[in-house]
Amino acid sequence: MNESLNPTLPVGSVDTPKRQAKHHQVEHRQLNPAIILLVIVFLAMFMTYVVTSGEYQRKGILVVPGSYQTLEKDASPAQLWSTAERKPEDKAARPVSLTEAFLAIPQGIEKSVGLIFMVLFIGGMLGILSRTGTITAGLERLLGATKGNVYVLVPCLMLAFSAGSTFMGMAKEYIVIVPLMVALANRMGLPNIVGLALVVVPLKIGYLASVTSPVALSVAQPIVGLPVFSGMGMRLLAYVILLIVGTGFMFLLLRRYGFNRAVAAQFEGGRLTVRQALNLLLLGAGIGFLIYASNTWHWHYPALSAYYLVLGMLFAAVAGLRPSDAANAFIEGMQKVLIAGVMIGLATAVQIILATGDVLDSIVNWLAQLIGSHGPFVSALGMFFSQLLLELLIPSTSGQAAVTMPIFGPLAQLSGVTPQTTVYAFLLGHGLTNMISPTSSGLLVLLAAAQVGWGQWARMILPLMLVFSVIAIALLMLAVLIGY
Template sequence: MTESSLTTHNKFTSGKQMNPTLVLLFIVVVAVVMTWILSSGEFQHQGQKVIPGTYQVIEKHYSLTQMLGLGAAPAAGQAAPVGIIDGVMAIPAGIVKQAGLIVMVLFIGGMFGVLNQSGAIEASLERLLGITKGNIYFLVPTLMLVFSAGSTFMGLAKEYLLVIPLVVALMNRLGLPNILGLAVVAVAVKVGYLASVTNPYALSIAQPLVGVQIFSGLSMRLAAYVLFMLTGVAFVLWAIRRHGPVGGTIDTSFSTQPLSLRHCLMMSTLLVGIAFMVFAANQWHWKNTQLSAYYLFLSMIFSAMSGMGASASADAFVGGMKKVLIAGLLIGLATAVEIVLSQGKVMDTLINALVQLVGQHGPYISAYGMFICQLLLDIVIPSTSGQAAVTMPILGPLGQLSGVAPQTTVFAFLMGNGLTNMITPTSSGLLIFLASAQVGWTQWAKFLLPLFLIFAALAIAMLTVAVAIGY
C-alpha cells in the first residue's frame, strides 16, 4: 500500500473501533434480558402471515433453574424466559441455521483468493484504469447506477458478493481504503432496495397483503429511486474527495498494455460466470447450497486456468477463506438474536408494541409511525420478505382506519426496512458485505451515519408528500 493510501486508511480507522463481535454479543445478551422483563405473547399465524387482532399474552413461568437454563421446556400455550445456557447455545444454533450462507461466503472468499493470487484482478484493474484515466467522477456514478438498477428492478443483493472484492481492489489501486470500495456497492444496492421500483422480493409479498396490484404505484418509488440515488452518489463522491485524492482524477500513470491471454480468459470467465449466476438464481431459484457449489466450481475452473498448480491454488483458496472467516461468527450471532426472542416468545410482543405507534392519530402521524415501526422492527426481522409478511397484514388495516392509503403503507415499509438494513448489525446481508470488503461494522456505521440521517429526513419528506397527494 502506498504512503497516500496508508494516510487515507488511517483517517477512517483512527480512534477506538468497537469489535463487531462484542457489539453482537451485547445484543444477544440484551435479547436474553428482554425475555425476562417483557411479557410473552403470540399472534395466530397463517403460514408466515400474521392474523391481525389475534395477539394474546401467554403465561410465563420464572424460576432459578430457568435462569440457568436447566428448567423443563414450557408446555404448549405457555412460555419461559431464556436462561444463560440457552442464550449461549443460541449462538452455535444460529451458525447451524445459517450454515448454507456461511459456507457460501467462505467459498466466495476462496475463489477470490485464487483470482488474486493469479494476478488476473490486478492486471484487469490496471487496464480499466488505463482506459478511463482513473476518473472517479466517471467510474463511481456508472458503477453505482449499474448496481442499484439490479437491486431495485430485480432484487439482486447477494449476487453482488462477487463484485465487492473487485470494486474494493479498484479503490485500493486508486489509493483509497476498503470502506469506499464497499460504499460504491453497498450504498447503491441498499438504495435499490429502499426504493424497490419493481423489486419482486419486497413487492410480491407486501402489496398483495394490503390489497393492491403487484408493481402498482410505480411513480412514487421511481421518484424515490432517483432522489436517493443522486444523494447516495453525491455522498460517496464527497467521501472520496474528502478522504481521498483531490480533484477526482488520480495523478498516476496506468498501464495501457493489453491483458495477457490467460488473464483475459480468466476475467471473461468471471463475467460470464456472474451473468449465468444471476440468470440461474432467478430462473431456477438457486439457494445458498446451489450458489456455494457454483462458487466452488468456478474456483476449480480458475485454478486450472491460472497455471499455478494444485498446491498453490489450494493454498490461495484457503487463504481467501481465512479473510472472511469472521463473517461466520457474526452471522451466527445475528441469527442468535432472532432465536432467543422467538424461544422466549417475545418477538410477537415487540411487534404488537411497535404497531401501537401507528394508532389512529390521523394519516400523517400514522404514516410516520409506520415508518418508525418498520425502522425498529428491521433490527429483529432484517429479512425484507419476512418483515413484509409479518407487518403488512397488521399495518394495512390500521393505516386504512387512520386514512393512510395502502400504497403509502407499502411505501413506509420500504423506507423503514431499506433504511435500517443499511446499518443494522443483525442483518446477515450487510454482515457478508462487510466481510467481503474486510470492513468492521463500527467503522461502517460511523462512516454511514451522516447519509443514514439524510436518508431518514428524505424518507419523512416523501411520506409527507405521499399522504398529501393520497398516494
Template sequence: MKTTPQGTVEIKSPSSMGSGSHPLVVLLFILLLAGVLTYLFESGSYQRKDGLVIPGSYQTIPKDNSLMELFGTVADNPAGTASPVGLVDLLLAVPEGLQKGGGLIFMVLVIGGLFGILSKSGAVDAGLERLLSAVRGNVYWLVSCLMLIFALGSTLLGLASEYLLIIPLMVELARRLGMSNLIGLAIVTVAVKVGYLSSITNPLPLTIAQPLLGLPIFSGAGLRAVFFAIYLLVGIGFMLWVIKRAGFTKGADLALETKPLSPCHFIMLITLLIGIGGLVYASNHWQWEKQQLTAYYIALSLFLAVQSGLGANEAAEAFVSGMKKILMASFLIGVAFAIAITLQNGKVLDSVVHSLVSFIGEDNRYIAALGMFGTQLVLDVLIPSTSGQAAVTMPIMGPVGQLSGVAPQTTVLAFLFGNGITNMITPTSGTLLAYLATAQVGWSQWARFILPLVAIFILLACVMLMTAVYIGY
C-alpha cells in the first residue's frame, strides 16, 4: 500500500491474479476433451422414471469406435446404437449450447446494461462512498457482514443467480478500495458457495435429494447448520486474509466523501434496493424462470434510466456499453453448455456415473462415505446442475450407502459437499461463468485464486463426513 501525492490510498492487487490463459481457449480445450471421452468410454444408459434414474438398470449401448466416426454425426445412428462425437457434432454443439443457454446469456447481458446505466449516472460510486463512510472505512467488518447475508440467502432460500445483480456492486466496491475485480467477485461467490455446501434449508437440492432417500424434506438441518457456520468462518477468514494480503490496512485513510447523496442518486439506489427485494420475493414465491427474470431486469433498467437524468440516447448508449463489456464472457456460457451436449450425444454420462459408483467400497462405511464424496466431486464437472446431479446420483448412491452402512442423511451430505465444492471452480457451470462474465474475470484467473480455498474445503468436508458417520447422522 502506498499514498499518492493527492493523499489517497492506492492498494495493490496480489501478483498472483494475472490473466493467464484465455477462458475461450480453456473451454474449447475441455470441449475437445469431452469429444475424446466419447471414444474412451463405452456408451450406456440407465432407465429412468419421471426423470429419475432406476438403480440397477444400467445397460451398455453398442458403439462403433472407428476413426471414420470422426466425420459422421450422431443423427445418423440407428435407434438403440451410439457413436463417438465427431468433428461435425463438436462444431454443431456450440450453436446448440448457445441456444440452450440463451436464457442465462441474455439475462447476463441485460444485467450488464443495467449497470452501465447506473455507472454512467454516478449512482454506484456515490452510494459506495456513503457506505464506506458509514462503516468508517472498516472494510473487514463490512465484508464479514456482507458475506454472512449472502451466505444465509443461499443456504436458507437457495439464492444464486439472483446475486448476479449484486456482483457489479461488489466489483465497484473492490475498485473503490484499489483492489481487483476478482476480490469483489469473491465476496459474493465464496459466500454463495458456502451456503450451498451445507444447504440448511436450501430447497433446490433438498427437495429432490432427501425424498429420494426416504427422508423428510429439510430434516437433519441442525448438523448442517453447524457445518455451515464452520465453512462460513473459514470462507470469511480466507477473504479477509486476501484483502490484507492485497495491501489494505484497517483504518487506512480512504479519502472518503462525506457529502450527502444527491436526490437523483438516492432515488436510483432506493429503486435498486427495492428491485433486489422484489427479485428475491418473486424467485421464491412465484418460481420465476430466466425469461421472467430478464423481463424484470429490463423493466428495472427502464426505471433507472428515467431516474438517472440521462437523455434517451445517452441512456441507451450506456446500456449498450454495459452489455459490450460482458459480451465475450457471455459467449463462454454457450460453450459450457456445448460440453454437456457433447457428452450427452456420445451417451457416456451414465457410463461415467456407473464406473465411478463401482469404485465406492461397501466393506467400510468411512471409506464408502469418502468414496461417495469423491464421486460427487468428479460428477459435478459433468453435471454442474445441482438438481440434475441429485436426480441422477441419489437413486444410485442411496442403495450403495445402505449396503455400506452409511446413513441416508450422510449420503445427502456427501452429495451437497461434492456438488458445492466443485461448483466453486468447474468451468462447465453456467452460473459460475455468468458470475465471471458479470465481474469481467477470466476463469483461469479465478481458478488460481480459489484453488487454495477449494483444497481447504475438501479437507474440511472429509473430516465432517467422517464425523457424521461416527455419530450415525
C-alpha cells in the first residue's frame, strides 16, 4: 500500500520521514519561478534590440487595420548602457537599456499594486479563517458526507468551477477557493498541486470555451461585427468535450499520487461548533455576494481588497478570536502569498519593456503577414498559433482582443474564414497558453495561493495542454469545414 496513505496513520497524514525527505529534494531541484520570470524580463529586453520597432495607429484601445508603420531605431549595443531620458515628442524608437529593464520591475509592481494588495488581503483573510479551525471542520463534514469518494466529489467540483468561468467569466473569485481545495486535497493525503488542479483545470476549461463569458466575448465579437454571445453552439461543444477530458485527467492525477479509496472511506466527519457553522455560512454568503457585487457593480481591486478585509474581521469576531490573535493570523496569511507580489511585478515588467521598445505591434504585424491568404484552413491554423504565442506577450484577454481582432478579422475574411471562426481561433489559442503562461498574473496568483511553483505546475499540466491542443485544432478545422 502507498506509504502516504497507510491506514495505520491518522487519516490525511502524509508527513512520513521518507515522504518529507523526498518533498525537500523536489523543492531543492525546482527553479524558483521568480528566476524564470527574471530571465523572461531580460529576454524581452533582448527582443527590443533584434525585433524591428513599429506601431499601429489606434482609436482608443483598438488598432486601426493597415496603419502599421516601422520606426527608426538605433539598436547598437551602446544603447544597452544608455541613461538618456525618453521624451513623448521623440519620433525615433530606442531599445530598452539595462537600467530601464531593472526599473521596469518596480514599475511593474507599482502598476499592479491594486492586484497585489488584493492578493495579500485574501491571504490575510484566509489566515484568520484557518486559525478559527473552520476550514478543517468543514472539510471533515464534506468528506464524511461523501465518504471521501472522489468519483463523486471531483466531477461535481469540476462542473461547478468550470460553469462559473465559462458562463459568467469568473476568475479572480476563485483565488479564495484555491486554499480550500488545497486543504481538501491535503486532508485526503494528496499534495497541494492536486488541490490547485481541482480549481485551475476547470477554470481554464471554462476560459477556453467561453460559452457566454462576457470577459472575452464582449470585446472580441463586436470588433468583427458579431452580436455578443452569438455562435454559442461550437463553444458549447468545446466546453463539453474539454470538461469530459479534463475530468478524466483529474482521475489519472489522483491515481498517480496514490489516492486510495479504502482509506478515503474511513472519513466519518465530525460535529461543527456553533461558531464554525456560522463562519461556514458566512463564507458561503460572502462568496455569493462577491459574485453578485463583481458582476453588478464591477468592483475593482481596492473595493475587493476592502471586502476581503471586512470578511476577515467578521470571521475573527464570529470565532471569538482576540484582536491580537486575529492580527497575527492575518499577517501570517499575508506572508504565505507575499511571493505573488514579486511574481506579478515581474510579469508586468515584461509588458512594460515590450511597450517601451515599440516591438509588440511589430510582432503582431509579422504574425498577420504569416497568416496571409493561404486558404481558410491554413489561415485559421495561423490565427490559432498566433494567438497562442501572443498570450505570452499580451496576457490580458481584452487587451489581446483589442490588438489582434481588428487585424486578423479582415485578413481572415479575405482567406474565407468567417468572423465566428476568427473569434473561435482567438478563444482557443489564447485560452490554451493561459493554462501555463509564466507571464499571466492570474495564473501566478493562483499558484501563489496554493504555494505551488510554476515549474512543478508546468510539468504536470503540459500533457493535458497538448491533448487540449489537438482537440482545439480538430474543433477549429470542423468550424472551417461547416462554415461556422
